Amino acid sequence: MTxxxxxLLAVGGLVAASGAMMIxxxxxxxxxxVLLYLTGQIPDIGLKPLLVYMMPGSGQYMRPLVETxxxxxxxxxxKTTPADIQTGAQLFRSQCASCHAxxxxxxxxxxxxxxxxxxxxxxxxAVYRVVRFGVPNTAMRAHPLPETELWQVVAFLRSxxxxxxxxxAIGRGAGxxxxxxxxxxxxxxxxxxxxxxxxxxxxxxxxxxxxxxxRVTALDAxxxxxxxxxxxxxxxxxxxxxxxxxxNRGVAILNDKVFFGTVDARLIALSATTGTLQWEVTxxxxxxxxxxxxxxxxxxDLVVTGVATPEVIRGGQGFIAAYDxxxxxxxxRFLTIPTPREPGSExxxxxxxxxxxxxxxxxxxxxxxLDLLIWGVGNPKPVFDAAARRGDNLYSxxxxxxxxxxxxxxxxxQFTPADDHDWDANQIPVLADQATPxxxxxxxxxxxxxxxxxxxxxxxxxxxxxxxxxxxxxxAGLDPQGRPQPLSDSSRNREGFILYPGSVGATNWWSPSxxxxxxxxxxxxxEQGMVYFTSASSPPEPIGGRPFYTAxxxxxxxxxxxxxxxRREPRLVNxxxxxxxxxxxxxxxxxxxxxxFALDSRTGRPLxxxxxxxxxxxxxxxxLADGEQLVAIAAGRNLLAFAxxxxxx
Numbered sequence: 001m002t003x004x005x006x007x008l009l010a011v012g013g014l015v016a017a018s019g020a021m022m023i024x025x026x027x028x029x030x031x032x033x034v035l036l037y038l039t040g041q042i043p044d045i046g047l048k049p050l051l052v053y054m055m056p057g058s059g060q061y062m063r064p065l066v067e068t069x070x071x072x073x074x075x076x077x078x079k080t081t082p083a084d085i086q087t088g089a090q091l092f093r094s095q096c097a098s099c100h101a102x103x104x105x106x107x108x109x110x111x112x113x114x115x116x117x118x119x120x121x122x123x124x125x126a127v128y129r130v131v132r133f134g135v136p137n138t139a140m141r142a143h144p145l146p147e148t149e150l151w152q153v154v155a156f157l158r159s160x161x162x163x164x165x166x167x168x169a170i171g172r173g174a175g176x177x178x179x180x181x182x183x184x185x186x187x188x189x190x191x192x193x194x195x196x197x198x199x200x201x202x203x204x205x206x207x208x209x210x211x212x213x214x215r216v217t218a219l220d221a222x223x224x225x226x227x228x229x230x231x232x233x234x235x236x237x238x239x240x241x242x243x244x245x246x247x248n249r250g251v252a253i254l255n256d257k258v259f260f261g262t263v264d265a266r267l268i269a270l271s272a273t274t275g276t277l278q279w280e281v282t283x284x285x286x287x288x289x290x291x292x293x294x295x296x297x298x299x300x301d302l303v304v305t306g307v308a309t310p311e312v313i314r315g316g317q318g319f320i321a322a323y324d325x326x327x328x329x330x331x332x333r334f335l336t337i338p339t340p341r342e343p344g345s346e347x348x349x350x351x352x353x354x355x356x357x358x359x360x361x362x363x364x365x366x367x368x369x370l371d372l373l374i375w376g377v378g379n380p381k382p383v384f385d386a387a388a389r390r391g392d393n394l395y396s397x398x399x400x401x402x403x404x405x406x407x408x409x410x411x412x413x414q415f416t417p418a419d420d421h422d423w424d425a426n427q428i429p430v431l432a433d434q435a436t437p438x439x440x441x442x443x444x445x446x447x448x449x450x451x452x453x454x455x456x457x458x459x460x461x462x463x464x465x466x467x468x469x470x471x472x473x474x475x476a477g478l479d480p481q482g483r484p485q486p487l488s489d490s491s492r493n494r495e496g497f498i499l500y501p502g503s504v505g506a507t508n509w510w511s512p513s514x515x516x517x518x519x520x521x522x523x524x525x526x527e528q529g530m531v532y533f534t535s536a537s538s539p540p541e542p543i544g545g546r547p548f549y550t551a552x553x554x555x556x557x558x559x560x561x562x563x564x565x566x567r568r569e570p571r572l573v574n575x576x577x578x579x580x581x582x583x584x585x586x587x588x589x590x591x592x593x594x595x596x597f598a599l600d601s602r603t604g605r606p607l608x609x610x611x612x613x614x615x616x617x618x619x620x621x622x623x624l625a626d627g628e629q630l631v632a633i634a635a636g637r638n639l640l641a642f643a644x645x646x647x648x649x
Contacts, residue, residue: 059276061229075125079151088156114160221625228275250295261292279328289316306360318358332407344394352389357381358396362426378424386420411461422503423450449505453560467560470506502530511579511619521557550577564604579619591616
């Protein structure tokens with residue numbers, strides 16, 4: 001059989017296998033790339049390195065080959081640390097100095113490599129191929145070094161022109177090698193991030209002032225071009241369950257590592273510089289019962305994550321776990337449903353604790369001075385059926401304060417005991433300091449899904465004050481300790497009854513923002529009631545034909561009194577919204593549906609808006625690039641960045 005015949009036979013077999021297997025997306029794109037290679041559409045790379053580079057953990061992200069067919073635009077050097085460059089320099093001196101001089105300045109046998117454009121290509125893959133295979137009909141011979149050493153030589157050669165050229169193009173834009181190191185001291189010292197956000201909510205206090213599952217991408221902050229990308233292969237079992245479309249809300253960064261969680265409950269550490277895998281641990285072993293959707297929180301030498309659990313499947317108890325940031329070894333774990341004979345277990349009748357729930361799927365906040373980790377806990381199961389689990393069901397629907405270094409419980413505050421409305425406490429806890437006649441008091445500001453705004457004492461966990469910030473018809477109010485007093489008709493009945501807020505809540509994961517200068521808390525709000533029924537198998541329904549609306553409300557941070565409201569147009573569908581961000585220049589940024597807008601912090605007056613063309617469920621972020629302050633928002637599958645007016649920041 002001819003070579004062409006063998007290739008076509010291989011292609012036919014691959015196509016048949018792909019169609020028969022109904023393979024997962026992560027296998028499918030790899031099969032597509034191999035098909036392109038076998039049909040001659042991907043040049044200048046052998047089959048063996050192509051397959052190696054497509055393996056998870058290789059340090060390469062080859063999926064863009066499906067669109068570009070161009071390895072020069074995709075393959076980049078993963079060996080770019082200072083140690084790699086130093087080793088590459090030593091290899092260069094031993095292998096290449098006789099022609100190019102030890103410093104790359106050139107000599108009688110070879111051209112200068114420093115301070116000039118490389119003749120045979122600027123991308124990492126072009127430089128690699130010249131070093132590995134040489135240049136025919138020239139004095140440049142092949143250097144079949146081990147793979148790692150070849151890339152280290154490439155790193156050294158690129159360093160010779162680091163100030164003049166960027167690294168090889170990756171994906172859709174030219175990438176570049178970067179050096180990233182964010183020490184804990186810098187993170188801990190950040191109270192109001194003036195320029196760059198170094199953690200999920202801007203700082204450990206979560207003031208927020210100033211893609212497919214398992215993928216992390218590093219972008220050039222100035223241009224938006226891709227520097228590196230890492231994709232975690234998610235099992236078909238995870239993609240096919242309740243978590244198949246679960247969101248991933250971001251990453252944490254500490255020193256030279258980036259951390260993120262996955263839909264199959266893995267916690268992964270990457271090199272912040274290259275995107276290469278540093279370690280990976282399994283946080284929970286059953287992908288049907290656990291996923292990670294929260295951005296981790298990294299402090300001191302730990303990285304902390306919570307978990308999501310399914311609403312409709314029995315089992316899956318929530319927890320918060322901490323891991324050694326350097327090794328991935330588990331350091332502590334706090335269970336949000338106490339097991340029998342533990343304190344709090346008496347709040348679950350019989351074996352109802354086995355039903356599970358109390359998930360921890362949104363990032364908490366950390367007080368470095370108190371070594372106190374504050375985290376919100378979700379609703380118990382079965383959802384909407386408190387009668388099946390009589391008791392308060394600790395620590396569901398609570399804020400828990402843990403000793404950050406050990407995971408020991410310091411205090412808890414339960415917003416909605418015995419919840420049967422799906423009003424979890426998975427909101428962002430905002431840490432703030434309040435000036436009082438007694439001095440500065442440490443507070444936690446919390447807009448809860450149940451429609452009440454709480455100010456808690458950060459040291460003791462006691463309720464300082466609470467007030468409704470949205471329409472609520474389920475309770476006569478709160479007692480002095482902050483415990484709700486449910487109305488007798490707020491329990492379900494067979495005919496159904498209208499209750500505010502609905503099961504989505506008066507607010508949700510939508511990040512609030514705190515302006516410490518104005519002492520204002522900006523909260524995304526949903527005003528929507530729902531009809532609840534007796535049967536736990538009948539979930540609440542929207543009120544037919546009655547429009548609802550979303551809004552941004554500015555509250556007095558320490559009383560909950562409403563100062564102003566920016567109300568969006570009423571609608572009948574899409575009962576979610578985005579988070580907000582405030583700046584010291586007096587602007588509040590937010591998103592709702594496809595609209596990204598800016599408001600005056602003092603009055604709520606609209607200043608500017610743009611239709612992005614994509615649904616906005618995220619919160620804005622801000623950072624400094626080339627001396628310019630930018631604000632960015634994820635809209636659909638796009639990331640948009642806008643420059644702030646220089647006179648206002």
